[in-house]
Amino acid sequence: MDATEAVETIQREMTAFARRARASAGRMHPELSLVSYTLLGHLEERDGCRATDLAAHYALDKSTVSRQVTALERAALIERRLDPEDHRVQVLHLTDAGRQILAQVTESRRAAFRERLADWPEEDLQRFAGYLVRYNAWPAPHES
Numbered sequence: 001m002d003a004t005e006a007v008e009t010i011q012r013e014m015t016a017f018a019r020r021a022r023a024s025a026g027r028m029h030p031e032l033s034l035v036s037y038t039l040l041g042h043l044e045e046r047d048g049c050r051a052t053d054l055a056a057h058y059a060l061d062k063s064t065v066s067r068q069v070t071a072l073e074r075a076a077l078i079e080r081r082l083d084p085e086d087h088r089v090q091v092l093h094l095t096d097a098g099r100q101i102l103a104q105v106t107e108s109r110r111a112a113f114r115e116r117l118a119d120w121p122e123e124d125l126q127r128f129a130g131y132l133v134r135y136n137a138w139p140a141p142h143e144s
Contacts, residue, residue: 024112032105035060036068036077040094040102043078048093077101 001009022034032040039054046053055065069092072078077098083089094102117125 024109032101033068035064036072037102037105039065039068039072040077040098041106043092043094044099044102048081048091050089050091054092072098 038058042054042057043049051065051069052062054060054069055062058065069078073080075097076095078092079095080090081093083091120128
């Protein structure tokens with residue numbers, strides 16, 4: 001396989017991976033899309049942030065984030081709080097219900113990954129993890 005064929009294979013396989021990830025997100029929690037799951041995870045990691053920060057971080061349109069945030073608020077998974085340092089700014093935070101759902105879905109996803117990778121040698125897992133980190137560390141066009 002030459003470099004061109006390898007890149008084509010990578011693109012095809014990553015597309016299949018993304019499709020499976022979206023489909024499995026719906027099975028793990030019907031009301032929680034992959035985008036919603038990702039946004040909840042980011043809010044947990046950052047202990048809250050502004051909606052504009054979410055849009056910038058994931059290179060999503062503000063209207064897309066706004067729709068997701070509205071749905072997450074309606075589901076009582078996130079809430080808005082005033083920024084203690086700047087009362088003009090609203091910061092999104094997980095609610096207790098949001099933390100609980102995120103933990104459940106995260107554990108389900110981890111179990112699915114562990115099952116799928118159970119037969120892989122540790123060396124392969126470490127190499128694959130390193131490649132994914134390296135791939136995702138490359139800056140997107142708007143970041144360079």
